[in-house]
Every structure is written in structure tokens, then in C-alpha cells.
Amino acid sequence: MRVMVIIKATPESEAGQMPSTELIAAMGKYNEELVKAGIMQGGDGLKPSSKGVRVKFSGKDRTVVDGPFAETKELIAGYWIWQVQSMDEAIEWVRRCPNPMTSDSEIEIRPFFEPADFGEAFTPELQEEEKRLRQQIDAQSR
Incomplete structure (x- = not known):
């Protein structure tokens, strides 16, 4: 199963506080363990929400809202994709x-949807289209 492992933001990460050399080294070692175990498929840290935007949808209307965003506990500071x-x-x-x-911090783990989760709505034709798009993405990342 594929999961997204979400590192929740903290007041420090939202303030743009960078990690120490020791923390960078410890996380690098941990990431190396994940890669060697065949678990890690990707991951990155994210800049504070003050550097981001949100696009709100209402029918056909789109509204762009600049960060920073309130409720730090609901924001994401980084992520991994694991198998x-x-x-x-x-x-x-x-x-x-x-x-x-x-x-203090929090990490959330959320599974990705798998094709079987969609049932009959995910027709063989749609599955084939999804497969083709994923192959294109893989080819572009090389």
C-alpha cells in the first residue's frame, strides 16, 4: 500500500526557522534507512505558508488567497511517499x-486510494488511461 506521511507544521516551521545541522543529519540518516528498505518513493520539506497561496473554488469562480494561513496545526511542513x-x-x-x-510535533499517515477502492466507476478504459498517464510521468522524471 502507498501512504503519504505528512509532517505537520509548527509555529517554528511557519516562522521559517531552519533545522539545525544535527537535525538535518539525523533526518538524512533516517531517509537513507527508508531508501535502503525500499520504502521511500519521494519526499520533501515545504516552505512556510507565507510563501504559498490557496485557490478557492465556488462553482465556476476561482479566488486566489495569499498566505500565511491561520491554524498552524492544520498546515503541512513536509511529506514522504512510502510503499x-x-x-x-x-x-x-x-x-x-x-x-x-x-x-513537539505530529506526523500523520494517510493511505492513497487504490484502483479497487473506486469499484465499477473506475472502468477498464479509465484504468488504462491512468496507467498511460503514470507511464508518461515516469518517463518525464528520468
Whole structure:
């Protein structure tokens, strides 16, 4: 199963506080373990919400709202994409993670939808189209 492992923002990350050399080294070592185990498919840190925008949808209207955004606890500071056997395996890997922030922090694990989750609505034709698009994405990233 594929999961997104979401590192929640903190007041420090939203203020743009950069991690220490020690934390960067610890996270690098942890990422290396994930890669060697065949778990990590990608991941990055995100700049504070003050550097981002949101696009709100209402019918055919689109409204762009500049950051920063309130409610730090609802914001994302970084993420990983992992391929694991189960949610339990993902939890065990997160338990081994160094604290990604200088203060208390939280990491959320969310599974991706799989084709079977969509049932009959995801027709063979739509599945083939999805497969073709993923192949194009893979080819472009090389």
C-alpha cells in the first residue's frame, strides 16, 4: 500500500526557522534507512505558508488567497511517499523517525486510494488511461 506521511507544521516551521545541522543529519540518516528498505518513493520539506497561496473554488469562480494561513496545526511542513505492506509497518517506521521539529510535533499517515477502492466507476478504459498517464510521468522524471 502507498501512504503519504505528512509532517505537520509548527509555529517554528511557519516562522521559517531552519533545522539545525544535527537535525538535518539525523533526518538524512533516517531517509537513507527508508531508501535502503525500499520504502521511500519521494519526499520533501515545504516552505512556510507565507510563501504559498490557496485557490478557492465556488462553482465556476476561482479566488486566489495569499498566505500565511491561520491554524498552524492544520498546515503541512513536509511529506514522504512510502510503499509499505500495511499501516502497521508505516506506523513502525514513523516511530523510528527523529522528531522533525525543534518543538513537539505530529506526523500523520494517510493511505492513497487504490484502483479497487473506486469499484465499477473506475472502468477498464479509465484504468488504462491512468496507467498511460503514470507511464508518461515516469518517463518525464528520468
